[in-house]
Amino acid sequence: MADLHLDNVSKSFGTLEVIRNVCLDVAHGEFIVFVGPSGCGKSTLLRLITGLESVTGGRIFIGGVDVTQVRPSDRRVAMVFQSYALFPHLTVAENIGFGLRLAKRPAAVIRQRVDAVARTLRIKDLLDRKPGQLSGGQRQRVAIGRSIIRSPEVFLFDEPLSNLDAALRVLMRLEITRLHNRLQATMIFVTHDQTEAMTLADRIYVFNQGRIEQSGTPMDLYNSPSNRFVAGFIGSPAMNFLPGKVEQTGDHMMLKIGSTRLRLDQSFTSVSHREISVGIRPEHLRVVESSAGHVRAEVEIIEELGAEVIAYLQIEGISDPITIRLPPQRHVVPGQQVGVRFASEHFHLFGSNGTRLC
Numbered sequence: 001m002a003d004l005h006l007d008n009v010s011k012s013f014g015t016l017e018v019i020r021n022v023c024l025d026v027a028h029g030e031f032i033v034f035v036g037p038s039g040c041g042k043s044t045l046l047r048l049i050t051g052l053e054s055v056t057g058g059r060i061f062i063g064g065v066d067v068t069q070v071r072p073s074d075r076r077v078a079m080v081f082q083s084y085a086l087f088p089h090l091t092v093a094e095n096i097g098f099g100l101r102l103a104k105r106p107a108a109v110i111r112q113r114v115d116a117v118a119r120t121l122r123i124k125d126l127l128d129r130k131p132g133q134l135s136g137g138q139r140q141r142v143a144i145g146r147s148i149i150r151s152p153e154v155f156l157f158d159e160p161l162s163n164l165d166a167a168l169r170v171l172m173r174l175e176i177t178r179l180h181n182r183l184q185a186t187m188i189f190v191t192h193d194q195t196e197a198m199t200l201a202d203r204i205y206v207f208n209q210g211r212i213e214q215s216g217t218p219m220d221l222y223n224s225p226s227n228r229f230v231a232g233f234i235g236s237p238a239m240n241f242l243p244g245k246v247e248q249t250g251d252h253m254m255l256k257i258g259s260t261r262l263r264l265d266q267s268f269t270s271v272s273h274r275e276i277s278v279g280i281r282p283e284h285l286r287v288v289e290s291s292a293g294h295v296r297a298e299v300e301i302i303e304e305l306g307a308e309v310i311a312y313l314q315i316e317g318i319s320d321p322i323t324i325r326l327p328p329q330r331h332v333v334p335g336q337q338v339g340v341r342f343a344s345e346h347f348h349l350f351g352s353n354g355t356r357l358c
Helices: 042-050 092-096 098-102 107-121 136-148 166-183 194-200 218-223 228-233 266-271
Strands: 004-013 016-026 031-035 057-062 077-080 154-158 186-191 203-208 211-216 240-249 252-257 260-264 274-280 285-288 295-304 309-315 322-326 337-342 348-350
Touching: 004 042, 016 042, 016 057, 016 211, 031 042, 031 194, 042 077, 042 154, 042 186, 077 136, 092 098, 092 107, 092 136, 098 107, 107 136, 107 166, 136 166, 166 194, 186 194, 194 218, 203 218, 203 228, 211 218, 211 228, 228 240, 228 274, 228 348, 240 260, 240 322, 240 348, 285 322, 309 337
Parallel strands: 031 186, 031 203, 077 154, 154 186
Antiparallel strands: 004 016, 004 057, 203 211, 240 252, 240 274, 252 260, 274 348, 285 337, 295 309, 295 337, 309 322
16 A cells, blocks of 8 residues: 655646645555535545546655556556446456456456455355345445455545445445455545544545645544634534624623623633634533523424434524534423523634634
């Protein structure tokens, strides 16, 4: 396996700039996830790495070798697509071994390699079946097997789970994690699903409009987002954002949210007298009696999920509802008047341009 380095890589289609001077490094054996909304350029970047698209600017290195102008077949990478792209008239064994047959490898070698890959993916009993006889998860394993058999230096996954149902997506996430642990391979996984990103990645790159907004471990991004875009994209349910203003009253810093004021420590002095956006995650809010809250709110919608309850509340004086994660034993009903208390030590403050202030 190998490391990967992108040096100021750009891609334009005519006047449309899709990838904008991207620099990143992936270490040998790392599992990296590119995450971002649809159209942010993450899949295009994957195609640039494979050579299926040519770069407009910059260079791509795999294992220390400049492969920017190297043909896709010579880059030692393998890509698993969103669609399975299996040959319907071939068996599972023939689909997995297709690349080796094209390379004119001996039949005995192909059989041996196909059997080894099938054991790794736990599909040995499916080798004689056709794709039409397989479930979605089984087809995805075959598509992955077709990539493994080539012994690539880098594995690339382009939203491979998006066609699966929710339960099967969870199972396939586990399978891909097990596969990475067994192979210790360098893997890059593209998704728009931040839950997939959080559960799979060693490190995450968050993309927006062709640029990297932030990179880091899942918990780094969750706990210390660099801007409002990352804060709102990473985490489910998403972070709440409330309009606020920091004011200095005597020796104290005060945060005004709606009609209430909360005392802050002196580390917030630098944002005094500024209109800001206050971010706080659903688990850092608490529902209390109406008279005991920092603010009053009305329960609008309840989602009972078994292990937890997600409540959507409307705060007095604020247009957008907030989301709160509650334990299952906390019983609230739509229309109920409640108080909401903030864990101010978990506040994230963002300026009008979305950058994090503190």
